[in-house]
Amino acid sequence: MEEAIKEALKAKEKKEVPIGAVVVYQGKVIGRGHNIRETSQDATTHAELLAIKEACHYKGNWRLEECQLFVTLEPCPMCSGGIILARLESVYFGAMDPKAGTAGSLMNLLADERFNHQPYMESGILEEECGELLRTFFKELRERNKQKKRDKQAVIEKEV
């Protein structure tokens, strides 16, 4: 999970929502990814999907049956779907996502037996650290936005 947090920090440096993921095979990281939605302007560039793509490329195989995914935040529907499609052996995640998480929060796609694969799953891994990264990011974002608003107001008042 520490490697996933390193990825999340890379996202933070790019002023992206700090979420990171890695895919591990036989104890080795074979896929890494961090959220780059704003940088890439591509809605599909979530940490998990990028890490899965890299791992598939590494293995030369779309099946990641003996691989583990570590991700700092509970996966969304797209990433949960990607995890099922890639047949990942197991998924370990940090913080819950009550707004869009589909590995326990809104529903649990990963445990839905109607799909043809159900990975083993554990949540709450380094939860405090993973969650704190996000809370700090959004707090700072709100403060920046407030400051912008104050600056704008000051300019208007100066002009009037």
Add this chain to the structure above:
Amino acid sequence: MEEAIKEALKAKEKKEVPIGAVVVYQGKVIGRGHNIRETSQDATTHAELLAIKEACHYKGNWRLEECQLFVTLEPCPMCSGGIILARLESVYFGAMDPKAGTAGSLMNLLADERFNHQPYMESGILEEECGELLRTFFKELRERNKQKKRDKQAVIEKEV
């Protein structure tokens, strides 16, 4: 939808499960994709996700709010998630997917108001044609597999 079917035919030529998708903006196709899971050996290379990626790239924006997606088969969880994330205005699909479809079959992620976007959705567009492509593909696949088995048996009997 005819453009999506053209994409599905490209997948068929590559011996991939024939599913195709296009993203349309102001009447123009700005993203195309067909399933290339076996060719790419990447679990995430579904038709819809590839079309969404191309459309985001074309627009230079992860938001596809004024765009429509046409896809020959009901989206899976990953692609349904991608549709929500890209904020597509509407989704039109052909055949239902009773095994993994999450736009009406197993559940309806696209209409779930707990997510921050719900696209307009219509199913059954050129359903017969879209479904027939898949039925023929799987029928031929089964026949090829049966023939392989027969050939193998013939070799064994010859050797005995």
